Amino acid sequence: xxxxxxxxxxxxxxxxxxxxxxxxxxxxxxxxxGTHVGCEQGVCGACTVLLNGDPVRSCLIFAVQAHxxxxxxxxxxxxxxxxxxxxxQEAFRDAHGLQCGFCTPGFLLTLLPFIEENPNPTxxxxxxxxxxxxxxxxxxxxxxxxxxxxxxxxxxGE
Amino acid sequence: MATRYFGEPIxxxxxxxxxKGEALFVDDVHLPEMLHAAFLRSDYAxxxxxxxxxxxxxxxxxxxxxxxxxxxxxxxxxxxxLVPPPPVERLTFHQRTQVPLAKDKxxxxxxxxxxxxxxxxxxxxxxxxxIELDVEPLTPVVGLESALESDAALVHDGLDSNLAxxxxxxxxxxxxxxxxxxVLIKRxxxxxxxxxxxxxNRGVVADWxxxxxxxxxxxxxxxxxPIRNGLAAMLGLSESQVQVIAPFLGGGFGPKIMMFYPEEVxxxxxxxxxxxxxxxxxxxxxxxxxxxHERSQIxxxxxxxxxxxxxxxxxxxxxxxxxxxxxxxxxxPINSQCTLxxxxxxxxxxxxxxxVFTNTVIVTPYRGAGRQHxxxxxxxxxxxxxxxxxxxxxxxxxxxxxxPDQFPHNHEIIYQDFAPLIYDSGNxxxxxxxxxxxxxxxxxxxxxxxxxxxxxxxxxxxxxxxVEGTGIGPYEGARVKVDASGKINVATGxxxxxQGHFTSFAQIVAEQLGVDIEHIRVVTGDTSEFGWGxxxxxxxxxxxxxxAIHAAAVRVRKKVxxxxxxxxxxxxxxxxxxxxxxxxxxxxxxxxxLGELAQMSNPLRGAVKPGSEPGxxxxxxxxxxxxxxxxxxxxxxxxxxxxTMMLEIKKYIVVHDxxxxxxxxxxxxxxxxxxxxxxGNAFYEELVYDDDGQxxxxxFMDYLIPTANDVPTVESDxxxxxxxxxxxxxxxxxxxxxxxxxxxxxQAIEDALSGFNLEILKIPVSPGKLxxxxxxxxxxxx
Ligand code: FES
Ligand code: FES
Numbered sequence: 001x002x003x004x005x006x007x008x009x010x011x012x013x014x015x016x017x018x019x020x021x022x023x024x025x026x027x028x029x030x031x032x033x034g035t036h037v038g039c040e041q042g043v044c045g046a047c048t049v050l051l052n053g054d055p056v057r058s059c060l061i062f063a064v065q066a067h068x069x070x071x072x073x074x075x076x077x078x079x080x081x082x083x084x085x086x087x088x089q090e091a092f093r094d095a096h097g098l099q100c101g102f103c104t105p106g107f108l109l110t111l112l113p114f115i116e117e118n119p120n121p122t123x124x125x126x127x128x129x130x131x132x133x134x135x136x137x138x139x140x141x142x143x144x145x146x147x148x149x150x151x152x153x154x155x156x157g158e
Numbered sequence: 159m160a161t162r163y164f165g166e167p168i169x170x171x172x173x174x175x176x177x178k179g180e181a182l183f184v185d186d187v188h189l190p191e192m193l194h195a196a197f198l199r200s201d202y203a204x205x206x207x208x209x210x211x212x213x214x215x216x217x218x219x220x221x222x223x224x225x226x227x228x229x230x231x232x233x234x235x236x237x238x239x240l241v242p243p244p245p246v247e248r249l250t251f252h253q254r255t256q257v258p259l260a261k262d263k264x265x266x267x268x269x270x271x272x273x274x275x276x277x278x279x280x281x282x283x284x285x286x287x288x289i290e291l292d293v294e295p296l297t298p299v300v301g302l303e304s305a306l307e308s309d310a311a312l313v314h315d316g317l318d319s320n321l322a323x324x325x326x327x328x329x330x331x332x333x334x335x336x337x338x339x340x341v342l343i344k345r346x347x348x349x350x351x352x353x354x355x356x357x358x359n360r361g362v363v364a365d366w367x368x369x370x371x372x373x374x375x376x377x378x379x380x381x382x383x384p385i386r387n388g389l390a391a392m393l394g395l396s397e398s399q400v401q402v403i404a405p406f407l408g409g410g411f412g413p414k415i416m417m418f419y420p421e422e423v424x425x426x427x428x429x430x431x432x433x434x435x436x437x438x439x440x441x442x443x444x445x446x447x448x449x450x451h452e453r454s455q456i457x458x459x460x461x462x463x464x465x466x467x468x469x470x471x472x473x474x475x476x477x478x479x480x481x482x483x484x485x486x487x488x489x490x491p492i493n494s495q496c497t498l499x500x501x502x503x504x505x506x507x508x509x510x511x512x513x514v515f516t517n518t519v520i521v522t523p524y525r526g527a528g529r530q531h532x533x534x535x536x537x538x539x540x541x542x543x544x545x546x547x548x549x550x551x552x553x554x555x556x557x558x559x560x561x562p563d564q565f566p567h568n569h570e571i572i573y574q575d576f577a578p579l580i581y582d583s584g585n586x587x588x589x590x591x592x593x594x595x596x597x598x599x600x601x602x603x604x605x606x607x608x609x610x611x612x613x614x615x616x617x618x619x620x621x622x623x624x625v626e627g628t629g630i631g632p633y634e635g636a637r638v639k640v641d642a643s644g645k646i647n648v649a650t651g652x653x654x655x656x657q658g659h660f661t662s663f664a665q666i667v668a669e670q671l672g673v674d675i676e677h678i679r680v681v682t683g684d685t686s687e688f689g690w691g692x693x694x695x696x697x698x699x700x701x702x703x704x705x706a707i708h709a710a711a712v713r714v715r716k717k718v719x720x721x722x723x724x725x726x727x728x729x730x731x732x733x734x735x736x737x738x739x740x741x742x743x744x745x746x747x748x749x750x751x752l753g754e755l756a757q758m759s760n761p762l763r764g765a766v767k768p769g770s771e772p773g774x775x776x777x778x779x780x781x782x783x784x785x786x787x788x789x790x791x792x793x794x795x796x797x798x799x800x801x802t803m804m805l806e807i808k809k810y811i812v813v814h815d816x817x818x819x820x821x822x823x824x825x826x827x828x829x830x831x832x833x834x835x836x837x838g839n840a841f842y843e844e845l846v847y848d849d850d851g852q853x854x855x856x857x858f859m860d861y862l863i864p865t866a867n868d869v870p871t872v873e874s875d876x877x878x879x880x881x882x883x884x885x886x887x888x889x890x891x892x893x894x895x896x897x898x899x900x901x902x903x904x905q906a907i908e909d910a911l912s913g914f915n916l917e918i919l920k921i922p923v924s925p926g927k928l929x930x931x932x933x934x935x936x937x938x939x940x
Contacts, residue, residue, distance in 0.1 A: 027186075043857070085178070089178070092173070102356075128866075130865070134858065136835070139832075139834030139895075143866070
């Protein structure tokens with residue numbers, strides 16, 4: 001089947017098997033390997049990408065379902081062509097919100113719309129927002145801290 | 159030195175790549191013409207394998223090859239015994255290690271039987287369905303106690319029983335002191351650990367270049383060098399023909415240092431057979447069946463005390479589930495046996511264990527590696543003793559701690575590193591006092607708790623101690639080199655799985671050479687960069703590799719100073735290394751950059767002085783005489799909902815002592831992550847086998863690892879007792895967070911439900927199990 005998607009602003013067209021998962025399509029067909037796969041059961045959230053701005057688990061949808069839609073992956077976060085990080089990425093680094101970093105792309109893409117919609121979240125709201133993503137290394141504490149930091153930075157308009 | 163690097167919370171060098179999705183993980187490796195492997199695994203816990211027919215699978219379009227044990231020929235060999243039994247006098251050990259693909263017999267669900275190689279993973283998995291097996295099911299061996307009954311089925315036909323090992327270690331004379339003891343307390347404890355469940359599953363990619371006669375392997379291993387050495391030997395290649403790369407790993411926690419997993423042996427062989435790159439990536443379900451676990455021990459324990467709560471001796475006899483094979487020897491049960499003694503002065507100790515083969519997944523170390531089990535037993539015995547003797551639980555610990563003047567302290571038994579269990583250093587009281595202060599112990603038990611209880615709230619406090627043997631030998635090595643650009647290259651053999659080695663190792667070098675850490679490139683886990691070493695286990699990265707790096711950096715510093723002193727015509731003592739330069743103290747204009755010195759020491763013309771080496775480079779090694787003993791105290795306050803038995807952690811304190819700290823930010827992260835895993839182990843996670851030997855909860859839907867809603871904010875502090883056994887004075891910290899959480903939960907829950915006279919003797923507990931316990935403890939009435 002033919003699939004045509006826009007990923008991080010770039011249009012890709014490929015012929016794929018209908019059963020090909022979006023996660024595999026991104027990783028192995030488009031070589032965008034920043035999206036990780038931890039379970040393929042829809043539980044861990046490592047494979048989270050934005051589909052038309054909403055976080056989705058790319059291991060739970062087929063590539064063909066994303067036909068003519070817009071996707072954002074972790075590779076699309078930082079401003080292209082620079083050494084810079086996105087403020088959310090920066091906050092993760094400052095707060096030591098990642099250890100092995102395997103879960104991190106999924107957290108970043110889950111959090112991006114959350115922060116936009118919740119400019120002033122409570123700790124409990126942050127934890128709720130994170131609770132669909134698993135991290136085995138950090139104990140989440142520094143991820144929560146990173147979100148707070150990112151929110152503060154955004155507030156100061158930096 | 160003006161700028162300090164060692165001991166600072168410096169941001170991590172590796173983060174930008176990880177955050178941008180640019181870091182290479184094994185599954186990110188793409189090679190032209192690459193094929194994909196999928197393994198057919200046993201559905202039976204125990205069965206005779208009488209025949210395999212792969213013909214239909216071979217006909218599948220896109221399938222390139224299918225292999226079974228017979229196809230491997232002489233390459234089929236049981237795996238090596240990684241850790242031979244330590245030199246303990248009273249020890250029996252029956253060596254049985256895993257095989258690449260099952261022949262004749264299936265010994266656990268998930269054991270690999272055949273492998274399909276195809277143009278895509280999807281096709282390979284399709285073709286698995288077409289392999290026909292002729293199988294005769296046998297009685298599965300599941301329970302630990304029943305496995306040793308005389309009529310039990312045998313996991314390994316050649317043995318008389320399912321006994322894998324029997325070990326007795328003794329200190330003093332427990333029987334004699336028991337006869338004199340004023341108080342004896344005896345209980346049975348069960349401690350079950352779980353799946354490491356690193357977010358990244360395992361994987362192997364192998365590529366044989368027949369023209370260059372080179373084999374290149376990417377492997378999610380914590381021990382790339384031993385993997386290279388082993389594979390070279392098995393494949394009849396020279397070690398220099400094999401390169402193993404452990405790139406970024408998505409968490410390790412122990413099971414990724416199992417060697418050799420069947421897939422690790424089979425995939426490189428296939429790549430060589432077919433002359434094409436082959437990739438195998440484990441999926442999550444396979445991870446539950448094919449990656450090693452750590453599971454259950456049953457302890458029958460007794461503590462002998464004086465009336466005033468002083469420990470006279472401890473006796474502990476336990477069964478240890480080793481699964482279907484025991485490639486890791488006795489590491490896990492020996493850790494339990496040795497760590498049980500904890501920070502306490504135990505003059506008499508009798509310890510005996512039997513390791514048992516069962517038809518379940520192999521048991522090898524997972525973060526804590528058996529230490530949890532031992533700590534649980536000792537802490538629980540002390541809690542029960544405190545209750546019976548009406549001594550405060552903090553007080554009973556204080557009375558039994560080893561005193562600072564008792565170090566080094568010899569426990570007179572043999573540890574997992576084959577050396578006598580000698581604690582190098584420690585000072586336990588300050589950590590306990592600090593933790594009690596941070597949790598506001600006195601106020602809580604005297605005022606707050608009674609008040610809240612009156613309001614009908616079930617609140618409780620837990621406070622427990624532990625020690626952790628870390629940083630054991632044999633050795634690690636490192637090479638430090640100043641490039642002509644002035645950047646520093648550091649190579650070491652250990653693999654890294656998220657511990658921040660790219661930064662902490664750079665800090666060690668920066669401290670010596672005065673170069674900012676962003677100019678220090680650390681390479682770990684690539685055998686072509688550094689070919690000597692063992693791997694990341696037993697919280698040893700910072701201790702053993704860290705000290706090797708330190709030693710190499712010290713030597714490079716000497717070379718730099720010597721060259722700079724000649725060049726600047728100044729005495730070495732007057733030179734300062736800072737900002738990538740050497741300059742004369744108080745005359746910063748009189749300077750030369752490290753890059754220039756590197757160029758001068760490696761000239762294209764002229765001559766390097768006779769007797770001197772070119773370049774600013776040094777290689778060094780570090781092998782500690784024995785492990786460094788870290789320690790700590792965890793304390794927490796919980797509230798339990800008496801209706802649902804759900805538990806909320808109100809406060810969590812860790813006070814730890816891991817000697818000198820390289821990077822406190824990274825250390826805190828390790829502790830927080832460890833605590834989260836400990837909480838999972840204590841309250842959420844359990845690998846549930848049914849009587850048929852089927853693992854009934856092999857998915858993240860059913861095996862619950864803690865989420866952000868389940869773990870608290872950990873407040874921590876540290877005490878610093880440097881280790882005298884290494885120049886940096888560091889001790890390992892990687893496992894500390896996870897070790898004492900089980901007994902902490904048990905104590906806090908008992909405290910919160912004190913009206914029920916409950917005794918928690920099993921980990922994990924869970925809301926459901928708590929409810930059952932309450933029913934048993936007398937109709938649940940307060
Ligand atoms: S890989 Fe998609 S949710 Fe885990
Ligand atoms: S940082 Fe390793 S899983 Fe989250």
